Amino acid sequence: MTRISMRSVSKYFDGGDTVANYKLDMEVDDGEFVVFLGPSGCGKTTALRMIAGLEDPSEGEIYFDDDRVDGTPPADRNVAMVFQNYALYPHMTVRENIEYPLKVRGVPPEERDERVAQVAELLHIEDQMESDPGEISGGQRQRTSLARAIVREPSVFLLDEPLSNLDAKLRLEMRSELKRIQNELGITTVYVTHNQEEAMSMGDKIVVLNDGTIRQVADPEELYARPRTTWVAKFIGSPPMNLFEGENRDGIVRLSEDNTLPLPTETSSTTVSVGVRPEDIAVSTEPSDTDWTVPGTVKTVEPLGEYVLVNVEVGGSVVNVKVPKTDAAAGDHVHLTFDPTDAYLYDEDGELVA
Amino acid sequence: MSVGSYLEDRLDRDVDREKLTAILVFMLPGLTLFAIFSVGPMLYSAVGSLFTWDGFTIGQFAGFETWIATFQDDAIINWDNLLAFQYPMGALPQNVIWMVVHVPLSTLIGLGLALLFADLRGRSILRSMVFLAFTTPTVVIGLVLLFVYDPQAGIFNGLLRAIGLESLVRNWVQQPQIAIYALVAGGVWVQTGFSMLLYSSALAGIDPALLESARVDGAGRFRRFKDIIWPLVKPVTAVVVIMSMIWVIRIFAIVYAAGGPSGGPGGAFSVLGLEVYQAAFSVPIEYSKAMVVALIELVIALPMAWYIASMD
Numbered sequence: 001m002t003r004i005s006m007r008s009v010s011k012y013f014d015g016g017d018t019v020a021n022y023k024l025d026m027e028v029d030d031g032e033f034v035v036f037l038g039p040s041g042c043g044k045t046t047a048l049r050m051i052a053g054l055e056d057p058s059e060g061e062i063y064f065d066d067d068r069v070d071g072t073p074p075a076d077r078n079v080a081m082v083f084q085n086y087a088l089y090p091h092m093t094v095r096e097n098i099e100y101p102l103k104v105r106g107v108p109p110e111e112r113d114e115r116v117a118q119v120a121e122l123l124h125i126e127d128q129m130e131s132d133p134g135e136i137s138g139g140q141r142q143r144t145s146l147a148r149a150i151v152r153e154p155s156v157f158l159l160d161e162p163l164s165n166l167d168a169k170l171r172l173e174m175r176s177e178l179k180r181i182q183n184e185l186g187i188t189t190v191y192v193t194h195n196q197e198e199a200m201s202m203g204d205k206i207v208v209l210n211d212g213t214i215r216q217v218a219d220p221e222e223l224y225a226r227p228r229t230t231w232v233a234k235f236i237g238s239p240p241m242n243l244f245e246g247e248n249r250d251g252i253v254r255l256s257e258d259n260t261l262p263l264p265t266e267t268s269s270t271t272v273s274v275g276v277r278p279e280d281i282a283v284s285t286e287p288s289d290t291d292w293t294v295p296g297t298v299k300t301v302e303p304l305g306e307y308v309l310v311n312v313e314v315g316g317s318v319v320n321v322k323v324p325k326t327d328a329a330a331g332d333h334v335h336l337t338f339d340p341t342d343a344y345l346y347d348e349d350g351e352l353v354a
Numbered sequence: 355m356s357v358g359s360y361l362e363d364r365l366d367r368d369v370d371r372e373k374l375t376a377i378l379v380f381m382l383p384g385l386t387l388f389a390i391f392s393v394g395p396m397l398y399s400a401v402g403s404l405f406t407w408d409g410f411t412i413g414q415f416a417g418f419e420t421w422i423a424t425f426q427d428d429a430i431i432n433w434d435n436l437l438a439f440q441y442p443m444g445a446l447p448q449n450v451i452w453m454v455v456h457v458p459l460s461t462l463i464g465l466g467l468a469l470l471f472a473d474l475r476g477r478s479i480l481r482s483m484v485f486l487a488f489t490t491p492t493v494v495i496g497l498v499l500l501f502v503y504d505p506q507a508g509i510f511n512g513l514l515r516a517i518g519l520e521s522l523v524r525n526w527v528q529q530p531q532i533a534i535y536a537l538v539a540g541g542v543w544v545q546t547g548f549s550m551l552l553y554s555s556a557l558a559g560i561d562p563a564l565l566e567s568a569r570v571d572g573a574g575r576f577r578r579f580k581d582i583i584w585p586l587v588k589p590v591t592a593v594v595v596i597m598s599m600i601w602v603i604r605i606f607a608i609v610y611a612a613g614g615p616s617g618g619p620g621g622a623f624s625v626l627g628l629e630v631y632q633a634a635f636s637v638p639i640e641y642s643k644a645m646v647v648a649l650i651e652l653v654i655a656l657p658m659a660w661y662i663a664s665m666d
Contacts, residue, residue: 054566075572087563091585100581101571148571 009060035203043212080149269347280342407641464549488547496611530622
């Protein structure tokens with residue numbers, strides 16, 4: 001099938017005033033499900049549109065296998081794209097919508113019917129085939145739009161925030177559905193989202209973008225286990241990692257006048273951040289005898305059923321802690337403790353100290 | 355169900371009397387105006403056209419005499435010339451020719467310009483320039499046309515000379531066989547601004563993702579137009595076509611300014627509006643004929659107005 005390579009791809013708008021993407025370098029392997037993850041405005045959609053051919057890169061090269069494709073129109077790339085708002089042709093029925101790419105490519109009617117019937121079955125929309133897009137539900141529209149993308153057996157499948165217009169329940173359902181279809185068809189897929197849960201659950205590989213550049217490329221486990229910069233650390237996880245900033249003096253991190261933590265790993269950096277995930281911290285009203293502890297005051301306690309989210313004020317900033325249950329109440333003085341193996345150390349440039 | 359029982363059924367239901375009264379009260383001012391200024395004159399003309407008139411004083415009942423005379427009047431329909439396709443053919447066929455030539459041209463040029471300007475820098479200036487003609491009084495347009503086509507000073511003949519087509523130079527509005535087309539061109543200039551404006555907003559209303567999706571699906575420029583844009587602007591096309599048909603049916607000032615009350619040499623580009631004016635205001639006054647011609651216009655325009663009004 002198809003391997004996508006982006007080599008030093010940049011995209012500027014407004015004559016260079018706006019940088020949408022800067023020197024993107026990455027590979028999507030054949031049959032891989034890659035997710036572009038980032039906050040809105042990070043350039044993930046522009047990157048996708050360049051792969052689709054809807055935008056041309058200002059610099060750099062894009063390859064599908066060994067063919068350079070930047071500069072060729074989308075029609076010649078055999079890509080299929082699902083748009084955020086589905087982009088169903090409102091004047092055509094569901095069937096006509098799905099059939100359209102085949103019709104444009106001059107597939108004979110008998111074959112068209114057969115293939116349309118196949119994808120309709122795959123996506124369970126056989127009953128809506130003669131309806132107008134305006135008459136069907138959001139989920140069915142989503143399925144129609146997927147069917148239209150799949151029907152012509154593209155070599156690359158591009159999805160631009162396809163689930164963001166669905167309600168929470170449908171989103172979960174479509175998430176596994178999408179994953180199932182991609183597994184079944186084995187098409188190289190690039191999926192754009194700002195929702196990390198979607199990214200983590202679906203992606204074989206996640207490309208984290210911010211300010212138009214790639215911050216980290218990793219599989220979901222690694223991305224969670226080893227966020228390479230403080231930015232990624234603060235972006236991944238819900239709530240994200242807590243960072244204790246301080247000064248490194250002789251192996252002791254001074255967070256404030258009377259607050260210190262040991263240095264988890266050797267570094268020569270003087271300004272460092274110690275990162276701990278909310279789920280790795282314990283809350284206790286009793287002082288602990290380890291050095292890996294920070295005192296604070298409970299601001300709020302949010303019992304969420306599955307776990308309790310305790311927001312603790314430590315030296316002016318709020319630390320999120322996820323615990324199964326707690327006796328702490330707002331206003332209590334507490335001690336936050338964690339295991340040194342759960343601590344991450346970031347240097348003054350915000351890079352993870354390995 | 356018979357009409358009687360249907361009505362009874364409707365009346366038996368609990369009609370909210372208060373609401374009904376309120377509706378009637380609120381509708382009264384509008385309906386009154388509509389009756390006085392629209393329905394009244396129509397009925398007045400319809401009845402008046404069946405009488406003889408002495409000036410503006412009603413005379414004897416004459417039946418369809420005026421109607422028959424009007425359809426035999428060379429100024430309205432010149433049957434011999436019509437069959438030979440020679441101008442003047444009479445105001446009614448000429449008005450129809452206006453429609454047949456003007457409406458498709460102004461619609462398609464308007465759509466073309468709207469498409470052309472859609473992604474252009476400075477499109478608002480270009481649009482304003484094209485739309486300017488529509489805002490200009492049509493009498494002025496008629497006068498401008500006279501200048502444009504003037505054999506000596508006119509810019510059109512000047513252009514012909516400049517590109518070496520000296521042999522074509524002539525006074526375009528005084529040549530019976532071509533004058534009408536010269537005026538239609540002016541009409542197209544006016545109406546194009548209107549259709550361009552409507553199409554521009556219709557195009558702006560199309561979700562760009564649809565066109566991008568079509569591009570990814572493999573549709574080229576032409577297919578995107580044919581399969582996506584054209585069907586989506588269809589409602590606007592209906593409005594544009596019918597509005598320009600109605601505009602053409604009512605056309606008067608351009609023709610009057612360019613050719614006077616007679617409608618050009620021998621009435622070569624006279625239209626129905628001009629004939630109404632002639633019959634009503636030039637001696638001998640033929641008030642009933644004016645009513646008949648006005649009613650002919652109405653009969654042509656009314657179904658179109660109805661269609662537009664009943665569109666979703």
